[in-house]
Amino acid sequence: MKNVVFYGGGNISQAVAEGLIKSGYEKNKIFYVDRNPKNKRILEKLQINNLEGNNTVKVDLFILAVKPKDAINAYKEILKKYERPKIISFVAGIKSKRYLKINQDIEFLRAMPNTSSKFNLGITAIFNSSFRKNNLKKVISLFKRIGMTIELEKEVKIDGFTGMVGSGPAYFFYLLKSYEKKLMSLCNKDKKKVNDIMVNLMKGISLSIEKDNLDNLIMAVASKKGTTEAGLKSFKSNKLDKIFEQGLDSAIKRSREISDE
Ligand SMILES: NC(=O)c1ccc[n+]([C@@H]2O[C@H](COP(=O)([O-])OP(=O)(O)OC[C@H]3O[C@@H](n4cnc5c(N)ncnc54)[C@H](OP(=O)(O)O)[C@@H]3O)[C@@H](O)[C@H]2O)c1
Known part of the structure; x- marks a missing residue:
């Protein structure tokens, strides 16, 4: 893949463009199409090119990354201007067959990345609908530049990855908000100190997960009748695990609903 266009x-x-640039992908091979002035300014700061006005560019790959409500229109816009395009859809919910019903003469696949791609720590689930084998290989190596990839054998699984991985970072940011609130009062509202504490905590947690399983890690912190045990008991009696699971299920359900809308 050479010239990649983010449509949206x-x-x-x-996040994905930043990760690609960090991985050494040449900026002059990354393009965008977008109508939102704020996003255009951010993309220009990243020094990637606006496809509009660049009529001679041979596009090798489109990445459709608009909200689900805009997806079919944006897809049709691509088809109007480009013959037999290769299109990757990041769009949650909308199934391949809806796009392919409009035009089958394309190579199409769905990918579900997350915003950690920005730090080359992304997770991208991929379901191939009609990419040729050699082109699929190129797509996979493109996404490997920004993190790990998971190939899915069934399209229905992408809803699970949308709810768990695409949306995943937001759940942990959300949980950290209560943590941040308490730390702010402990650290006399010193935002920098609070941020540093949270960063070290999360970095330590990710290194720990690499080394041991979650039950052992919990046991290593919690001692009988200690503070951790008191905290954990309260979480358990308030069924925090069930509440968290319900949240994940709701996200997956929403992804399925979007496919039916
Ligand atoms: N955000 C995530 O972490 C994440 C992760 C995985 C997958 N996704 C999926 O990726 C898609 C994009 O999400 P996002 O959060 O990046 O959305 P976003 O921030 O709203 O970006 C979409 C951009 O596309 C523009 N746009 C829409 N239709 C267009 C058109 N026809 N021509 C030119 N520009 C157009 C929008 O402009 P306006 O603002 O003017 O509408 C907006 O600037 C969604 O379908 C989502 O399900 C998102």
Whole structure:
């Protein structure tokens, strides 16, 4: 893949583009199409090119990254201007067959990345609909530049990855908000100190997960009748695990609903 175009240059495109640039992908091979002035400014800062006005560019790959409500229109716009395009859809919910019903003469696949791609720590689930084998290989190596890839054998699984991985970072940011609130009062509202504490905590947690299983890690912190045990008991009696699971299920359900809308 040489020239890659992000069709819709919002949050997820910016994260993936940043990761690609960090991985050494040449900026002059990354393009965007976007109508939102704020996003255009961010993309220009990243020094990637606006496809509009660049009529001679041979596009090798489109990444469709607009909200689900805009997806079919944006897809049709691509088809109007480009013959037999290769298109990757980041769009949650909308199934391949809806796109392929409009035009089958394309190579199409769905990919579900997350915003950690920005730091080359992304997780991208991929379901191939009609990419040729050699082109699929190229797509996979493109996403490997920004983290890990998971190939899915069934399209239905992408809803699970949308709810768990695409949306995943937000759940942990959300949980950290209560943590941040308490730390702010402990650290006399010193935002920098609070941020540093949270960063070290999360870095330590990720290194720990690499080394041991979660039950052992909990046991290594919690001692009988200690503070951790008191905290954990309260979480358990308030069924925090069930509440968290319900949240994940709701996200997966929503992804399925979007496919039916
Ligand atoms: N954000 C994530 O972490 C994440 C992760 C995985 C997958 N996804 C999926 O990726 C897609 C994009 O999400 P996002 O959060 O990046 O959305 P976003 O921030 O709203 O970005 C979408 C951009 O596309 C523009 N746009 C829409 N239709 C267009 C068109 N026809 N021509 C030109 N520009 C157009 C929008 O402009 P306006 O603002 O003017 O509408 C907006 O700037 C969604 O379908 C989502 O399900 C997102």
